[in-house]
Amino acid sequence: MKKSILGALALGLFFCANLQVCDASTGIYVNYHSQDEIKQYLAEHSVNMDNVIKYSTAPALKANGSKGSLSSETLDSALQTLNAVRYIAGIYDEVELNSTYTNQAQAAAYVMALNKSISHAPDKPSGVSDSLYNQAVAGASSSNLAWASWNHGLESTIINSWMDDSDDFNIGRLGHRRWILNPTMKQTGFGSVYDKSVGTFSVMYAFDGFLESTNYSGVAWPAQNMPIEYFENDHAWSISMGKEVNASKVKVILKRKSDNKTWLFSQSASKGYFAVSNEGYGAKGCIIFRPDGAEYKSGDVYNVKITGLDKEVEYDVNFFTISDICMHAYGSTKVVKKATLKNDGKKVVVCDKCGEEIPGTIYRIKKVKLKKKTLKYNGKTKKPVIIVKDSKGNSISNKYYKVKYNKKPKKKGKYKVTIRFKGMYKGKKVLYFKIK
Secondary structure, eight states: OOOEEEEOOOOOOOEEOOOOOOTTOBSOBSOOOOHHHHHHHHHHSOOOTTOOOOEEEOOOOSTTOOOOEEOHHHHHHHHHHHHHHHHHHTSOOOOEEOHHHHHHHHHHHHHHHHHTSOOSSOOOOTTOOHHHHHHHHHHHTTEEEEEESSOOOHHHIIIIIITTOOSTTTTTTOHHHHHHTOTTOOEEOEEEEEETTTEEEEEEEOOTTTTOEESOBOEEESOSEEEGGGOOTTOOEEEEOSSOOOTTTOEEEEEETTTTEEEEEOSSOOSEEEEEEOSOSSSSOEEEEEETTOOOOTTOEEEEEEESSSSOEEEEEEEEOOTTSOOOOEEEEEEEEOBOSSSOEEEEEEETTTOOEEEEEEOOEEEEEESOSEEOOOSSOOOOOEEEEETTSOBOOGGGEEEEESSOTTSSEEEEEEEEEOTTBOOEEEEEEEEO
16 A cells, blocks of 8 residues: 655745736736746646656665755656746756755655655664765755655656645645645755655755745735646645734635635534644645535636735636646657768757657858877777767767778778768768777
8 A cells, every 4th residue: 555744844934016907807816827828837847746756876775875866857847846846836947956945855765765864853873974974964854855655656646746745744734735835935945865665855945045035925826827737626725915914804705606605614613624824834824725525627717815915816627637738758869961071960859749849950051070090900800989069069979970991990100080970960070090
């Protein structure tokens, strides 16, 4: 049976000012994105929740082992997922990776994996250096944490764990979700360690931009236009006002427009779960509610009306599907024009799923030379190393050319070598070397 555990943090103060919003909403200030705009964004910044963790250096879970490092592919995909969530919510969506945060997050994941437990204040395992442990403490104390019993990719952790956050322990504050939706975040870092004996420990640095002022307020999830794939029936609704609110005064009316079914939420009576969190998980003043018996499908429209604040808040949530978006897998390449020693070529990279083509350049062959022009005779066949690079300085694989010698290069003497290009390239180059 698969199991998962989350860990979140509290701190904080938060400031906000006004921002233009869609005319259909009142009292919230985020960037409005239409369904088509969200689809276009996700088509260009695909989120693959089937990904698993990959490493550039695998961690070694043993005494005096190493924390390892995530591959650039894994880090970039996790960051893309984080920014996609923030784009949907209508807040700053150009968060970047910070190498210090990433090193701290990876150290935290590693130490927790050694301890086989999730903690914002992990114990020091035997054999771990002081410097690595201090890195881990800095990461664990400033991050979203998660553990799963299986190989849980960071994309799925972000969407299905931290943005869900609706289990009995976390629903009262939705801390993980609110850190991800902290409008003032500009940089982050990720760490993850998977081993079949301990499961997956995942870490996302969360404290960047904390306490900074912002012009965003009323950050809602589900958002005004919400992909149904990212919101389950048992997920809690939330809206963070960015300042402390009086829980005793807040009342929420949630209405499904198709049949006018209505849920009321307040401290005195609720048709479902209701809470207000003024703790500093990202943005303060988070109003949380979850309607009993609600089921969401593409095309549903819900109206949210909140009273008891400085000003009334009202907005619609339009659920839609992104199932028609191709999560592109660009694998095939078509050569339109071959590159030569003088001219660039042209190509298109093709999505293996939908056939979409992206045009590209095959850069011309700029350098073809022998690493050594003189080789020392030893009675054996001698073949010089051939260096081939394009006009951008990239090495060209030997699969794109054939090498032919005028005679077997074994005896002392002068030899001719012909490099004839193929595939994406055409042309030839003749070079000479000696065996002395």
